[in-house]
Amino acid sequence: MSALRELINKANLTKTQNVISEFILDHSGKACFMTSTEIALKLGVSESSVIRFSRSLGFAGYSDFQKFLRTDYQKRVSSISNSITNPAQRIIERSKHGADTAYIPNHFKNTLRNLENVFAENTAAIIEKAADDIIACNRKYIVASRGNTGLGDFSLLYLKHMLPGVEGTMSPSAGSLDCLSNISKEDCVIAFSFPRYSLTDKLAVQMAYDIGAKIIVITDKPSASLASYATHLLRAPCDGDTFFNSLVGAQFVTEILLDAISRKVEGIEKRLELIDRYMEETGNF
Structure with a gap:
């Protein structure tokens, strides 16, 4: 996620593109599985705006950008999305991943990622x-x-x-x-x-x-x-x-x-x- 933020900070985004970037940053786990059409409908913008946003970050198009998002998501799969706010539901979601024998190093990685994002x-x-x-x-x-x-x-x-x-x-x-x-x-x-x-x-x-x-x-x-x-x-x-x-x-x-x-x-x-x-x-x- 820090790599995505860096790309966004370097890009010269329009007002519409800033709306798109905020949505993706806040809902990256969901956005990486959404099509450009779905994001456009969700935000009330045109699909071409979503495609231009992807290109403004240096990607060939939205599909190229989506691959980047999915790769980043896989790296963060050990984190439970904070869209799940109910404590009991978070426990249930964690149990779906099975026994995690590496939970201590994973917790450490999550913490480091949060600290990097603070900067x-x-x-x-x-x-x-x-x-x-x-x-x-x-x-x-x-x-x-x-x-x-x-x-x-x-x-x-x-x-x-x-x-x-x-x-x-x-x-x-x-x-x-x-x-x-x-x-x-x-x-x-x-x-x-x-x-x-x-x-x-x-x-x-x-x-x-x-x-x-x-x-x-x-x-x-x-x-x-x-x-x-x-x-x-x-x-x-x-x-x-x-x-x-x-x-x-x-x-x-x-x-x-x-x-x-x-x-x-x-x-x-x-x-x-x-x-x-x-x-x-x-x-x-």
Whole structure:
């Protein structure tokens, strides 16, 4: 998939061709078995647009491009498509492949592929702009739920070490909508969202969007539930062959963002020294 992204990034695509490229990137496992006519009907474009898109990437035509897609798909066959979001169904799908004695190296390959795609999908400029907006905003609200709360808690801890006004919305007694009730356009939301996308998280981000706040979304693809609300969209593929999402890529993006912030903010060492002075008494580091 990284090879396809590289071809697309180098190509000078039209608006219609960009629509086609986004569909294929988001649904490569399905697209490689679709004809050019089927893709055209699915997207409401002409078949000739699909063929021209293939040629713009350097292929002789759509059939040549389709062979490339299928070869790439075979390389990624150990990953369960994230179009299957139900955990039980993912287990069932995995069982169809039989016993996998090489599941550890395959898991490693999936993780490496996700990390490679993080580099392909997020430029330094996007990271820098997101970091600047987080620093400049008055209050920073972190939105995450269920399997994504680990990312949210990690961000909450280390952002509090660097910036004032950092607030979590993961309280068991007050929901995210309650925690965001005082949000203003001078604030920002940092939202972590991966399949199956939470409707509550979407409503929380909708609240922030309607008030005019900045929104930093960390999710898996441009067609994700919260992507359309993003002021800054940071992408982290979560493909894997387990019943849960692989969040190594998302953790990596989060660390890069925190690293960028730490290089722009002064006085962090004073906060850390203050915290450490008291933490030494507890031995809880």
